C-alpha cells in the first residue's frame with residue numbers, strides 16, 4: 001500500500017470533500033532531522049517520497065510513469081504487454097489521426113522544431129496567429145490566446161485578472177491548475193461547495209459590490225465526470241455582476257452534438273465570459289487557450305506573465321492543433337456519436353454488474369471501490385489482465401472514496417469495452433466490491 005510505510009504527515013487541503021489538487025506524494029511536511037549530520041531540512045521529505053515510491057514498487061502496486069512504446073488505436077504496448085487504454089484523455093481518438101500527423105510533419109519541415117522564443121518578442125509565427133484564429137472561430141469568440149500548457153493557462157489567466165480587492169470564487173472540486181491560479185492571484189480566494197448554486201450565491205452576497213468577481217469552474221469535473229450547472233451559474237453571474245470562467249479541458253469534443261462543449265450541451269451559446277480549454281486531451285498536442293472578447297485577450301497578451309515570459313508553442317504542435325480543430329469540425333459529429341454510445345454502454349455495464357459510478361454521465365467514469373487497498377489491488381488485477389487503468393487515491397479524493405478512474409473514448413469498439421467490463425467485473429469480485 002502506498003500509505004502504510006510512510007510516517008510523514010500529508011496535509012489534506014480539501015477537508016470537506018474532494019481535493020483534486022491533492023496527490024499521494026504531495027505536500028509532505030518538512031521537518032529538520034534530529035541528527036543534522038544526516039542531511040538538511042529537505043532531506044526528510046525527499047526521503048519520505050523515495051520510501052513511499054520504493055515501497056509501492058516492492059509491493060508491485062506502482063503503475064505511474066509506465067512507458068508506452070506503441071499506440072494501436074485504443075490499444076497500447078507497454079513493457080512487452082498489450083493493454084487496452086482506459087487512462088487516456090484522447091476522447092475522440094485523434095492521436096495519430098493521419099491529417100493531424102501530416103500537418104505536424106509539414107510544419108516541422110518548414111519551420112523546424114522550435115521558435116525564436118517568447119511570443120511577444122521574436123517567437124510568433126504565422127502559425128500561431130492562425131492557431132488563435134482557429135480557436136476563436138471554434139469557440140465562437142472574437143479572439144483567443146494560446147499558452148504553452150493548460151495548467152499554465154489557468155495559472156496565468158486567473159493571476160493576471162484577479163488583483164488586490166478582487167474576488168475569485170472557485171468550485172471546491174476544481175482542477176489543481178485553477179486552485180494554483182487562485183493561490184497565485186493577489187485577490188480574495190473563496191470556494192463554494194461542489195456544484196452547489198445556493199452556496200455560490202452565499203459567497204457572491206459576501207463580496208463587496210464594487211469588487212471584481214470571477215466565478216471559475218470545470219465544465220466536466222476531472223475526478224468524477226459530472227457536469228457543472230452552467231445555466232444556474234450564468235444567472236448568478238449576471239445577477240451579481242461577476243464574470244464566468246469555465247475550463248473546458250474535459251468537455252471540448254465531448255459535450256454537445258458537434259463536440260463544441262458545455263455551451264452547446266445546455267444550448268446557451270456565448271454565455272461564458274472566459275472560455276478556457278486545453279490542447280492536450282481531445283486535441284492531440286500540448287497547450288491551453290482562453291477564448292473571449294478581443295479586449296480581454298489583448299489584456300492577457302500584455303499582462304499574463306506565463307505568456308509574456310515563456311516560449312511559443314513549437315511549430316509542429318501549432319500546426320497539429322490547427323488541423324485537429326478542422327478535423328473536429330469535419331468528423332466531430334460522427335466521433336461524438338461513437339463516444340456517447342461507448343460511454344452509455346460502459347456505464348450501463350458497470351452499473352448492471354453492481355458498481356457505483358458516482359455522478360458521471362461523461363467519458364470520465366469513476367469506479368468507486370472505497371479503500372486505497374482495494375483500489376490498488378484492482379488496478380494490479382486490471383493491469384495484469386490487459387486493461388491500462390489507474391487509481392485515484394486520497395488526498396485527491398476523501399478517505400474511503402478511492403476509485404479507479406476509467407476513461408472511455410471514441411477509439412474503443414464495443415468489443416473493447418466488453419473486454420474491459422469483463423476484467424473490471426472479475427477485479428471487483430476479487431476484492432469484494434461487487
Ligand code: PMP
Nearest residue numbers: 149150151175177222249278280
Ligand atoms: N484543467 C483541467 C480540468 C484538467 O483536467 C487539466 C489536466 N488534467 C488541466 C486543466 C491542465 O491541462 P494540461 O494537462 O493541458 O496542462
